[in-house]
Amino acid sequence: MENVLPLLGSGILEALQPLNLTMIIIGCTVGLLVGAMPGLGSVNGVAILLPITFLVPPTAAIIFLAAIYYGAMYGGAISSITLGIPGASTAVATVFDGRPLAQQGKADKALVAAAVASFIGGTVSVILFTLFAPPLAAFALKFGPPEEFALMILAFATFIGLGGDDIPKTIFSILIGLVLATIGLDIISGKPRLIFGDISGFLHGINFLVLAIGIYGIGEMLWTLESTQGKVSVHKVKMSFSSLVGNLKQVKEYIGTTSLGSVLGYFVGTLPAAGATPASLMSYGLAKTFSKDPESFGKGNISGVAAPEAANNAASTGSMLPMITLGIPGSPTTAILLGGMIIWGLRPGPLLFTEHPDFVWGLIGSLYIANAATLVINLAFIPLFVKVLTMPFTVLAPIIYILCVVGGYAPTQTMHDVWLMFVFGIVGYLLRKLNYPVAPAVLAIVLGPLAERSLRQSLLASQGDFTTFFTRPISGTCMLIALLLVSYPLIRKLRKRG
Amino acid sequence: MSKLLKSIVPLAVAATATLTFSINAIAADWKPKKPVEFIIMAGTGGGADQIARLLQGLIEKKNLSPRPFIPINKPGGSGAEALRYLQDKEGDDHTLLVTLNSFYTTPIIQEDLGVDVSRFTPIGRMALDTFLLWVHNDQAEISDLDSYVKAVKSTGNSWKVGGTGSGQEDSILTAMMEAEFGYEVTYIPFPGGGTVAKNLVGKHIDSTVNNPAEQNEFFRAGNTKPLVQFTGERMEAYPDVPTAKELGVDIEYYMQRSINGPPGMSADAQAFYIDLFSQLYQSEEWQTFCVEDGLDCNEWSAGDDLAAFHAEQLKRHTALIEEVGAEAITGE
Numbered sequence: 169m170e171n172v173l174p175l176l177g178s179g180i181l182e183a184l185q186p187l188n189l190t191m192i193i194i195g196c197t198v199g200l201l202v203g204a205m206p207g208l209g210s211v212n213g214v215a216i217l218l219p220i221t222f223l224v225p226p227t228a229a230i231i232f233l234a235a236i237y238y239g240a241m242y243g244g245a246i247s248s249i250t251l252g253i254p255g256a257s258t259a260v261a262t263v264f265d266g267r268p269l270a271q272q273g274k275a276d277k278a279l280v281a282a283a284v285a286s287f288i289g290g291t292v293s294v295i296l297f298t299l300f301a302p303p304l305a306a307f308a309l310k311f312g313p314p315e316e317f318a319l320m321i322l323a324f325a326t327f328i329g330l331g332g333d334d335i336p337k338t339i340f341s342i343l344i345g346l347v348l349a350t351i352g353l354d355i356i357s358g359k360p361r362l363i364f365g366d367i368s369g370f371l372h373g374i375n376f377l378v379l380a381i382g383i384y385g386i387g388e389m390l391w392t393l394e395s396t397q398g399k400v401s402v403h404k405v406k407m408s409f410s411s412l413v414g415n416l417k418q419v420k421e422y423i424g425t426t427s428l429g430s431v432l433g434y435f436v437g438t439l440p441a442a443g444a445t446p447a448s449l450m451s452y453g454l455a456k457t458f459s460k461d462p463e464s465f466g467k468g469n470i471s472g473v474a475a476p477e478a479a480n481n482a483a484s485t486g487s488m489l490p491m492i493t494l495g496i497p498g499s500p501t502t503a504i505l506l507g508g509m510i511i512w513g514l515r516p517g518p519l520l521f522t523e524h525p526d527f528v529w530g531l532i533g534s535l536y537i538a539n540a541a542t543l544v545i546n547l548a549f550i551p552l553f554v555k556v557l558t559m560p561f562t563v564l565a566p567i568i569y570i571l572c573v574v575g576g577y578a579p580t581q582t583m584h585d586v587w588l589m590f591v592f593g594i595v596g597y598l599l600r601k602l603n604y605p606v607a608p609a610v611l612a613i614v615l616g617p618l619a620e621r622s623l624r625q626s627l628l629a630s631q632g633d634f635t636t637f638f639t640r641p642i643s644g645t646c647m648l649i650a651l652l653l654v655s656y657p658l659i660r661k662l663r664k665r666g
Numbered sequence: 667m668s669k670l671l672k673s674i675v676p677l678a679v680a681a682t683a684t685l686t687f688s689i690n691a692i693a694a695d696w697k698p699k700k701p702v703e704f705i706i707m708a709g710t711g712g713g714a715d716q717i718a719r720l721l722q723g724l725i726e727k728k729n730l731s732p733r734p735f736i737p738i739n740k741p742g743g744s745g746a747e748a749l750r751y752l753q754d755k756e757g758d759d760h761t762l763l764v765t766l767n768s769f770y771t772t773p774i775i776q777e778d779l780g781v782d783v784s785r786f787t788p789i790g791r792m793a794l795d796t797f798l799l800w801v802h803n804d805q806a807e808i809s810d811l812d813s814y815v816k817a818v819k820s821t822g823n824s825w826k827v828g829g830t831g832s833g834q835e836d837s838i839l840t841a842m843m844e845a846e847f848g849y850e851v852t853y854i855p856f857p858g859g860g861t862v863a864k865n866l867v868g869k870h871i872d873s874t875v876n877n878p879a880e881q882n883e884f885f886r887a888g889n890t891k892p893l894v895q896f897t898g899e900r901m902e903a904y905p906d907v908p909t910a911k912e913l914g915v916d917i918e919y920y921m922q923r924s925i926n927g928p929p930g931m932s933a934d935a936q937a938f939y940i941d942l943f944s945q946l947y948q949s950e951e952w953q954t955f956c957v958e959d960g961l962d963c964n965e966w967s968a969g970d971d972l973a974a975f976h977a978e979q980l981k982r983h984t985a986l987i988e989e990v991g992a993e994a995i996t997g998e
Contacts, residue, residue, distance in 0.1 A: 312870030313854075353743030356832060356855055359776065360743075371750050372740065440864060494867075495883065496710065496860045503710045507719025507737070511727065511951075517883020621857070628854045629826050629870070 175525050176298055179533025183231055189541075191224065191232040192534065196542040199239020200549065204246040204255050205571075226512045230527075231534040233505050238290070238538040241444070241481050242546050245282040249473070250275055250556050251568050253385040253575060257614065258444040258480040260380045261452040264607055265465060265472025267388065272468050275554050280415035281470050282477045283546040285426045289478035290539035292430035293437070293485035297532055302521065304438050305493040311439050313625035314636050318646035319439065320619035323446050325650035326453030327611050338608050341599075345612025348374045355621045369584030376445075376614050378576050378585045379592050383606050385572035386593025389565060391600055412547065422474035425455040433479030437486020440496040444483035446618075449611050451479030457656060466607070485535055492520055492528055696759075696934035698733040703761045705738055705752060707745035707768060708830055709858025713795055713877040715739065717923055718764045721792070721943075724951055730942050735762075741857045744831030745772045749781045755928040759935035762789065763928075767921045768834030770976075770983040775833040784980065787927035787936050788972035790943040792952070793961040795921040796901060797839055798892040800881050801873045802866060811894050811913050814873070815847050821872075823850040828862045828871035831855050835921050836862075838983075839875045839896065841990040842917055866890055877921070878903060878960030903960040920962070922979065924972060940968045 182188060224232070244259030249266035262282060269278040296304075311319075328338060351362045352373030363370040419426075429451035436447035455475035456465040465472050490496045495516035497503035509516060514527060521528055556564070576589035599606050630636035638644045704722060708714045715737070722735045740748035745768035755761045763769075763786070773781045801808050808814050818825045829836025832855040840853055854871060856862045859880040865871045866881075867889045874881070878901070884890045892907045896919045900909055910917045925943055927936060946952055947966050956963035967975055 309864065309868035312865060312868055353747050355742065355857075360746075360778070372742065372747055440861065490864075494860070494864045495716075496858075496864055503715070503719065503737070503739075506710075506716075507723050510716060510720050511723035515883055518887040518889065519883060625854050625856070628852060631824060631852070 172298060172529065175529035176533050178526075179530040180536060181533075182227060182530050183534040183537040187224065188228050188231050188534070189537070191228050192235045192538050192541050193545070195232045195235025196239035196242075196538055196545050199236035199241075200243040200246070200542065200545060202236065203240030203243020203259075204553075205243075205575075227527075227530060230505070230508060230512075230531055231538070233508055234531060234535050235538040235541070237484065237502075237505065238481075238535060239542050239545075241484050242283065242286050242542050244480070245286070245473075245477055246279065246553050247571070249278045249282065250553050251385070251564075251571065252388045253568065253571055254377070254380050257376050257380065258448055258484075259476075260384070260445070260610060261448045261476035261607075262473055263380075263384050264452060264476075265467075265469050267384070268466070268468035269470070269473065270557060271392075274468070275557050276411065276550060277415050277418065277470065278473050279550045279553060280412065280547070281418070281422060281474045283543055283550070284416065284419055285422065285429070285474035285478040286481040286546075287539060287543040288423075288426050289430040289433055289481035290485060290535070292427065292478075293434040293482035294532060294536045294539070296431070296434045297485060297489065301489060301493075304435075305489055305518070308438055308440060308490055308494070310642055313622040313629065314640055314643040315646070316439070316622035317619060317626055318637055318643035318650070319436075320446075320615050320622065322646045322650045322653070323450045323453075323611070323615050324619075325653040326450045326457060327608050328654050334603075334605070337604050341605050341608040342612045345609035346616045348379070348609070349613045349616025350620070355617060356624050367584070369582055369588070373617070374588070374613060375585055376610075378589045379613055380610055381572050381575045382589040382592025383596030383599075383610065385568060385575070386590060387596025387600060387606075389568060390593065390597040393565075412550075418470065422471040425451075425459075425471040425475040426478040428454060428458075429475040429478035430482040433482030434486040436479070437483030438489045440490040440494060443487055444480040445614055447483035447486075448476035448480040449614065451475045453611075457653065466605075481539075485532075488531065488535070492516055492531075493518055696932070696938045698731055698760055698935075698938075700760055701733050702731065702735045703738055704735045705740055705748050705761060705763045707740060707748035707763060708766055709741035709856075710739055710860065712830060712859030712862075713879045713921075714764050714766050714923065715858060715860070716879055717792065720952075720955060721764075721946060724946055724949060725942070728945070728949070730945060733760075739858075741831070743772070743776070744768045744834045744855075746776055746779050746781075749773065749783065750779060752786065752926070752928045753781050757930040757932075758928050759932055761928055762939065763926045765922065765924050765926060766830070766835060767838070767979075767983070768831060769922075769924075769926070770980050771834050771838060771987065774980075774984055774987055783926075784973070784977065785929040787929065787931035788969055788976060789925040789927055789936065789939045790947065790966065790968040791922055791924040791972050791975065792943065792947060793923045793956055793963045795877050795879075795923055796960050796962065797835070797875050797877060797896045797919055797921070798881070798904065798907065799873065799894045799896075800866060800876050800885075800890050800892055802869055803889055803891050804869070805872075808893070811908075811910075811915070814893055815849065818847070818851060818873075819849045823852060825849075825851045825873070826854055826871040827851045828854050828856055828865050828874050830857070830859050830862060835919070836875050838986060838990070839917070839919050842919070842986070845990050846915060846917060863890075882959065897962075901960045902957060922975070923961070924967075924976075936969070944968060 183192065244255040245262045247253050247255040248259040248262040249270050252263055252267040254260040254263050266278045351370050353371060354361050360371060432451050433447040436450065437444060452472060452475050455471050456462050459465065459471060487502050491502045491506055497506045506516060514524060573586055576586045596606055626636055637647055704718055706714050706718045718737045722737050725731050725735050740751055745766060748763060749772060752761060752763050769783055773779060773783055808817050827840050829840060837853055844850060859876055862874050863876050863880045863884060866874050867884050881890055892904060894910050895901060895904055895907050896910050896917050898918055944966060953963060
């Protein structure tokens with residue numbers, strides 16, 4: 169431990185070298201823009217920019233990649249808030265409250281909250297990483313299939329409260345999501361399921377972004393058209409230095425959920441199975457469950473923006489841990505970072521920490537500098553992003569439609585998914601009209617495949633014995649917390665009546 | 667001796683590769699016009715994934731392609747998702763597949779998938795990957811193959827073997843061992859070799875037949891130990907681990923790591939990719955990687971040669987699957 173701080177310090181100093189700092193600033197800016205483009209995401213961004221890294225020394229290169237990765241995490245929130253289209257799966261939860269805030273003319277407030285929460289998430293996770301990396305790496309190993317399943321159940325439990333008071337409708341929405349998640353190839357036996365005859369486009373399953381962009385991009389647009397009869401007022405948002413300071417001062421409104429989200433995000437991120445998307449959704453669910461005013465979530469509560477943003481940034485640092493110690497990347501972007509490491513002759517594994525501490529702590533140090541740099545760059549860009557909203561609806565709507573189509577096409581590059589996205593858009597609009605919550609369905613389609621796989625693996629291992637989820641200490645604890653979370657809104661209701 | 671071998675192997679490889687190179691240099695100067703999708707038929711962290719990402723990096727580093735290669739993992743259904751994806755990309759010049767042996771087994775076992783890999787466009791075989799039997803280091807009572815077999819038999823059929831997917835190499839090798847030793851195990855499929863390795867280290871499973879690349883770092887850290895290698899001769903990286911054949915068990919099994927295009931890829935594109943991968947094959951970086959990771963990279967095979975190799979392997983796997991039964995492999 170005592171030799172960690174000097175290493176981290178020298179990592180940070182290393183990151184402040186002129187060349188490295190330049191790489192950080194370029195990387196963050198590029199990442200920010202890449203992350204803000206729906207469907208492009210940090211995966212493609214990092215992959216396309218990988219060649220640049222061969223022109224500079226390895227340290228500068230990994231710093232550059234880390235900066236893009238980090239910038240993209242921030243960037244995902246931008247299109248979620250300003251356009252209502254999630255730029256990446258990690259930013260879906262940000263749409264829930266970010267979009268309503270933008271429609272109320274508070275886009276600047278939401279963007280500042282997203283940036284600040286991201287910064288706090290990044291800071292908290294770097295501290296946690298520094299203090300607890302080795303024990304947590306050991307803890308991650310204790311996560312076998314039953315623990316993973318219990319974690320997924322916990323994630324679902326955080327979302328039961330999400331649909332508001334109408335629990336049956338929430339459960340219905342989760343079930344729809346779960347059915348959609350089973351489309352494609354059976355994860356264990358590889359047999360095709362629910363592919364509607366032989367439509368090959370369904371073989372790869374329903375891509376999560378296709379659903380999210382359909383529901384939030386297209387569905388939301390249809391809803392706006394109907395509810396305003398086409399007369400959408402233009403929001404004038406004035407940005408000045410003093411309003412920025414004012415927005416920054418509102419941190420105390422969401423500091424609680426942000427801290428909770430940061431810690432949760434980091435822990436979920438360190439587990440090889442999970443990653444930043446479930447982390448951000450769970451964080452949102454928890455923020456709502458424990459809010460004094462859960463009714464305002466989904467209608468523009470600033471904590472609903474801060475909680476997922478803090479969690480996804482914390483998780484992105486957390487997911488460096490399984491990559492470094494186990495060689496298992498927690499996200500597609502870390503997978504590319506992993507590729508970079510292998511090229512530079514660094515083999516991930518339990519020994520990397522002891523054999524190449526300079527690399528590990530240099531990386532963490534540079535993540536920290538990237539975090540600070542992105543905050544500054546992001547805040548500087550906010551007035552520009554807010555300007556987008558001052559465009560007349562007649563101009564903005566076609567742009568959103570085009571971005572939706574591009575975003576629907578990009579992940580799998582098939583027109584099948586674009587049509588599917590439009591279908592989801594219409595379904596999303598109808599669900600909204602009928603007052604069904606759509607967020608639980610989105611959660612179910614992300615977590616469904618993970619939950620199904622771990623459930624079946626666990627049952628294979630336990631010879632079909634369900635008690636395995638309750639008798640093992642970690643999974644048993646997760647199950648218990650899940651049970652408490654599900655009953656919490658009920659208890660609170662009963663108390664109010666009593 | 668090993669040093670000498672190390673320096674001779676790349677030389678010999680370079681010589682053969684230069685030969686292929688000069689033949690291919692005549693080919694038309696087709697070049698990728700957009701990013702190339704580099705499909706991996708398994709999850710992240712496994713052997714195929716590591717190889718694909720190393721190759722991607724080397725392509726960029728050596729500036730071999732004007733457009734980037736973008737690795738995409740399609741691990742679903744023991745590679746079925748990736749195979750079907752590639753087949754549906756018929757005629758496409760910008761999609762490549764990095765294979766495992768599920769390239770052969772998945773279409774045999776899943777007949778309704780409708781994939782015929784002999785129609786795919788063969789590019790080049792980058793390596794033959796090897797298999798070892800791994801257990802956790804804390805399993806003190808297991809020190810060799812005999813004590814392993816004894817331990818498995820003592821559990822009835824609840825010994826948990828983890829592997830990548832079902833109906834592919836890990837499960838075939840497991841089924842071969844079941845047939846050979848007359849025991850039964852519970853096979854648990856995971857999305858990638860990296861996850862399998864992690865689950866052995868975390869003691870959620872009892873043994874694996876991981877490739878060297880997937881377990882090596884855990885082995886070095888003292889978490890896991892290899893008992894047997896399923897190769898013809900002992901590998902340089904594991905001089906103290908006996909081969910199955912030395913112990914009188916007739917199991918020898920390899921996995922090809924090859925690059926293939928979709929059916930009907932244009933001849934010009936095929937020539938370009940063959941040239942590109944032969945350059946990678948002879949590169950110092952690749953040959954070093956092979957030695958360190960226990961891969962057999964002594965013979966480059968491309969185009970029609972690779973097609974012939976595929977045909978032969980398909981036959982062998984059909985026979986193997988008939989012998990042990992598809993049910994034994996898929997665990998149904």
